Amino acid sequence: MTFIKTTEQDSNYNHLEKMTVNELLVNINNEDTAVPIAVKNAIPQIESLIEQVISKLKIGGRLFYIGAGTSGRLGILDASECPPTFGVTHDLVIGLIAGGDTAIRKAVEFAEDSTTQGWEDLKAYNVSTNDVVIGIAASGTTPYVIAALENCNDNGIITGCITCNKKSPLSQISQYPIEVIVGPEFVTGSSRMKAGTAQKLVLNMISTATMIKLDKVKGNKMVDMQLSNNKLVDRGIKMLAKELSISYEDAQSLLEKYKNVRAAIQNYNYGY
Missing domain, CATH: 1.10.8 (Helicase, Ruva Protein; domain 3)
Known part of the structure; x- marks a missing residue:
């Protein structure tokens, strides 16, 4: 089967510059309504990966998110919110981005094209078979992420992914792929929009469900949250x-x- 990036297909809308602000907002919102449905369809895949994460964290392992661009930033965002929300240490959930910390704010040219740096970034944290590594890439074709997960597979480390294209190269090499198919973006190829929203929803599910099962929530309350303000x-x-x-x-x-x-x-x- 030929791999087609639906995230790169032409928008369902044209002549965006001729729309009024209200038309732009209504149409963007119309597109966004498809996202939670796509996430719902992926719940069986999400559940399978979360079960692995819970299992590894219960024996002292860690969760790594690794991505580039928007995907990398979303992983870092989710990881950085776990300590204040659930009172866990900063080294339990770790977000890595192609290009390093500089890339959180500014794009680092060609960083996502490296087929060696992702694994090097993971090795800097002494990644091991106790850990789970989740690659995040809307396209499912980011070399930095794919190569990192291939190395994880070769070293007996559980791998998962969050992507928005079906049967992508990233999905094919992930042991526990999550595919949230949101379709073409409102602005063609701007995967920070629907794809980014879908990834954020899935990340919310992964970290929240995991922390609940690790007894970091009592009833429905964040009893281990950091009292930082x-x-x-x-x-x-x-x-x-x-x-x-x-x-x-x-x-x-x-x-x-x-x-x-x-x-x-x-x-x-x-x-x-």
């Missing part, structure tokens, strides 16, 4: 007040003492 401190106090049926003031005192919502609940329940 006044808003989060206030949220923590309200969590405690509701969970323990105590006053806001008593909850505030508890949180000031134990510095963590989970610790405050546990110590209160044990009468400490």
Whole structure:
């Protein structure tokens, strides 16, 4: 079967410059409505990969995201939000991008075309068979990502991917591929749009479901979140007040003492 990048196909719309702002917004929104449906269709694939991630993290492994451009940035975003949201260490979920940290803000020319640097970037973290590496590439053809996953496969490391084209080279070499087929972009080839949104939704699922199964959530609350600003401190106090049926003031005192919502609940329940 010939591989066709649907993400690179012509937009369903033309003469965009002639549209009013309202027409642009309505049409972009119309296209966006297809994204959650495409993600829903991929849930069996997403579930299979998440089960592997949970299994490895439970035995001390780590989760790596690796990508280029928008895909790489989305992986870094998801990884960077795990410590404040779930109270995990910064080395549990790691995001890597072609071109290094510079590429987070500015495109690094031809960085995504390297067939050696992705594996080198992973080796810098001593990647091992305890870990899971997920390649992120809307096109499914990014050399930096594909070569990195090929090396992972050769070294017995579990691999997955998030892509928006069916039967892409990246999917073919991933042990647990996730294909979210969103179709052509509103602006032809601008995969930061529907494809990027789809990738973000899948990343939300991967990190959130994993952290819940690692007991980083109690009920529906982020009891291990970092109390890094006044808003989060206030949220923590309200969590405690509701969970323990105590006053806001008593909850505030508890949180000031134990510095963590989970610790405050546990110590209160044990009468400490």
